[in-house]
Amino acid sequence: MKLAVVIPRYAPGALGGAEAHGAAYARKLQSAGHEVELLTTCARSHATWDNELPEGESIEDALKIRRFAVRRGNADRFGSTEWRIAHRMHTTHDEQVEWIKYKGYAPELCDYLCDSDHDRVILMPYSCATTYFGTLAVPDKAVVHTLLHDEPYARLAVTEEIVRSASAILFNSPPETALARRLFGELPFHGLGGMGFEPFSSSPDPAGFRTRYGLGAGPIVLYAGRWEGGKGVPRLVDYMRTAAGRRHDWHLALIGSGPDAPQSRKGNIAPVGFIDDSEKHSAFAAADIFCQPSQNESLSIVLMEAWLAGTPALVNGECAVTRYHCRRSGGGLWFTSYPEFEAAIEALLADPRRADAMAAGGRRYVLDVYSWDAVIGRVTEVLEAA
Known part of the structure; x- marks a missing residue:
């Protein structure tokens, strides 16, 4: 299959757990014989979302990477909405969309997904703009690995919109699947994914x-x-x-x-x-x-x-x-x-x-x-x- 893996950032040395997870999927799926490219933004930091890395295509450790520029949102508006979400206060759908747009919104990445012939697009995690807008751009191809936690962000309308729009959902564990059922009711097609592990290669001291x-x-x-x-x-x-x-x-x-x-x-x-x-x-x-x-x-x-x-x-x-x-x-x-x-x-x-x-x-x-x-x-x- 021709696959795209979409993560909000890919900057070796500055990866969070979700980004490391997605990059590992891309490499392992490529090793399994699939045609894979990793799509991400030009940002290194999830705090600033500044475009610190160059746009365009590169090959890094034999994996094709495409980076797209982030279009920054309104920081003050984001901070206000973030505070209200964290304190479980009411927010409108429009406010939630503006909030998630601040977290790595790259419109040209979405355009690229729409124009490309990928068989499937894997997106993670649920709480970033690349996943929200990417899923809405290609819902019939979107396979979302939610990495869902029991937290206020999981209860947002935009989160349920991701789950309802995707072609399929991957979960890390049965308790995560159970959490999604409690939050969203009947789920679309889904299965267990998870992170893969191998024994340590070195001898410990x-x-x-x-x-x-x-x-x-x-x-x-x-x-x-x-x-x-x-x-x-x-x-x-x-x-x-x-x-x-x-x-x-x-x-x-x-x-x-x-x-x-x-x-x-x-x-x-x-x-x-x-x-x-x-x-x-x-x-x-x-x-x-x-x-x-x-x-x-x-x-x-x-x-x-x-x-x-x-x-x-x-x-x-x-x-x-x-x-x-x-x-x-x-x-x-x-x-x-x-x-x-x-x-x-x-x-x-x-x-x-x-x-x-x-x-x-x-x-x-x-x-x-x-x-x-x-x-x-x-x-x-x-x-x-x-």
């Missing part, structure tokens, strides 16, 4: 990781991702400080960056920062427990990576998706309060054989359900049937 970041010999709880309130990081930091006050010798290692975590080592909290995949493998191998405190996930890439590395998980029990993964795989526990958080860590540390068995169950689950072969097989079935 857990002892070296502990030494490099001054983590000593005590138990390590690891977090990887953005350091921000929406990901539950302040709560995790607060819980770990409470644990230290209760004389637990647990260390929290934080991979990533962001505004809501300590910028320097303090007590049992160790900000590691950005690290490459090899060092991340060592971090997972060094950790006794991987913690995913986020309440809003449609898949959780880092949870899958932790299981591939052989690390049991502890997740936010209020997140239907990660709790489902843990239940289905047996790969982790969950918490909804500090006492449950503390009890789960104590249970995993007290029984290493149980912890290892849970990690092994998580690894089997990832390789069975979210290997690239399994994911691309499912996606291809949807593309052919849509």
